[in-house]
Amino acid sequence: MEFRVEKAGSDLMKTKPNENSLGFGQYMADHMFVMLYDESIGWHEATIKPYEDFSLDPAAMVLHYGQAIFEGLKAYRGNNDRIYLFRPTDNLKRMNVSAARMCMPEIPEDLVYSAMKELVALDKDWVPRAEGATLYIRPTMIASEAGLGVRPARQYIFFIINCPVGAYYPEGFNPVKIFVTDKYVRAVAGGVGNVKTAGNYAASIMAAVEAQKQGYTQVLWLDAIERRFIEEVGTMNIFFLIDDELITPPLTGSILPGITRDSVLRLTKDWGFKVSEKRITIDDVYSANEKGSLQEIFGTGTAAVISPVGELNYKGRVCSINNGTTGKLAQKLFDELQAIQSGHKKDPYGWVVEI
Numbered sequence: 001m002e003f004r005v006e007k008a009g010s011d012l013m014k015t016k017p018n019e020n021s022l023g024f025g026q027y028m029a030d031h032m033f034v035m036l037y038d039e040s041i042g043w044h045e046a047t048i049k050p051y052e053d054f055s056l057d058p059a060a061m062v063l064h065y066g067q068a069i070f071e072g073l074k075a076y077r078g079n080n081d082r083i084y085l086f087r088p089t090d091n092l093k094r095m096n097v098s099a100a101r102m103c104m105p106e107i108p109e110d111l112v113y114s115a116m117k118e119l120v121a122l123d124k125d126w127v128p129r130a131e132g133a134t135l136y137i138r139p140t141m142i143a144s145e146a147g148l149g150v151r152p153a154r155q156y157i158f159f160i161i162n163c164p165v166g167a168y169y170p171e172g173f174n175p176v177k178i179f180v181t182d183k184y185v186r187a188v189a190g191g192v193g194n195v196k197t198a199g200n201y202a203a204s205i206m207a208a209v210e211a212q213k214q215g216y217t218q219v220l221w222l223d224a225i226e227r228r229f230i231e232e233v234g235t236m237n238i239f240f241l242i243d244d245e246l247i248t249p250p251l252t253g254s255i256l257p258g259i260t261r262d263s264v265l266r267l268t269k270d271w272g273f274k275v276s277e278k279r280i281t282i283d284d285v286y287s288a289n290e291k292g293s294l295q296e297i298f299g300t301g302t303a304a305v306i307s308p309v310g311e312l313n314y315k316g317r318v319c320s321i322n323n324g325t326t327g328k329l330a331q332k333l334f335d336e337l338q339a340i341q342s343g344h345k346k347d348p349y350g351w352v353v354e355i
């Protein structure tokens, strides 16, 4: 299957926002990619076209039963106006894992990959030039068939939209305060926590809102069964540096397999760190902190790359990590990943793709 390209005329080209106040996800680029699925014909009508509204029947199944999956990756502007993507095919593979879990059709990875590159190339002026700012790419699939009744839909829309986003840390790294929730859970093995489906995020909002009311940026999620084992932080994977050992929870079914997580594991192993994917409880973390062996905690994800944690609050016990400052490893990983992603540093891993 091929895709068509319908370029926006000058009347449909938007005024670009100020690059110094982009925030996250507020402005959409000029073009989108759309393709339709029908059980009887498969994927069809693949088109890059001017950004526009959809028309959806109020009975569209995504609105009722939530068959919706998405991905998130970025295009980076490097030296000489070169544009790069970071591990894009890993996002498409993960999308197909999500599709399988949600009984949605697989996307043709090669076609979507070509369309994504062409879309970013067409909207390359939307890849910001400001330091640390990027173009966030959001591939999404929704069940569009009209009909009530819980079953896999027979019709879907897949689309990619792009939005310029500002630097996550415009004033440099700022360690975040995290509330450890034992009241709410994000996911359980056998559920859908290991895939990127919209309902996971809807279910997480209340815990985040309550944490924010108490002055915390995000929540730390514990396992759903014993409420002791650490899983993720907000919408990021989590790492602990304890006694020079870098620890992250293993992918046992309730954790999203982050691409940044995988990159951090690879880099730190190559740097000679002792790296372990093993279960760790919140009590382990507090006792390591009391002993003075807890060196760093940080989250990893596409949006922030690395997000140092400066404080935890668990059952009212507040623990300050690394005196609330950014650890050396978090800083080094952030610098290294940013340099690779924007083509400033040689990429020995084959992660970066130039558009």
Ligand SMILES: Cc1ncc(COP(=O)(O)O)c(C=O)c1O
Pocket: 072, 232, 234, 235, 236, 237, 256, 257, 258, 259, 260, 261, 300, 301, 302, 303
């Ligand atoms: C729940 C959750 N965990 C972890 C991550 C980090 O994944 P990645 O590094 O692929 O962005 C994300 C972001 O996609 C997420 O939504």
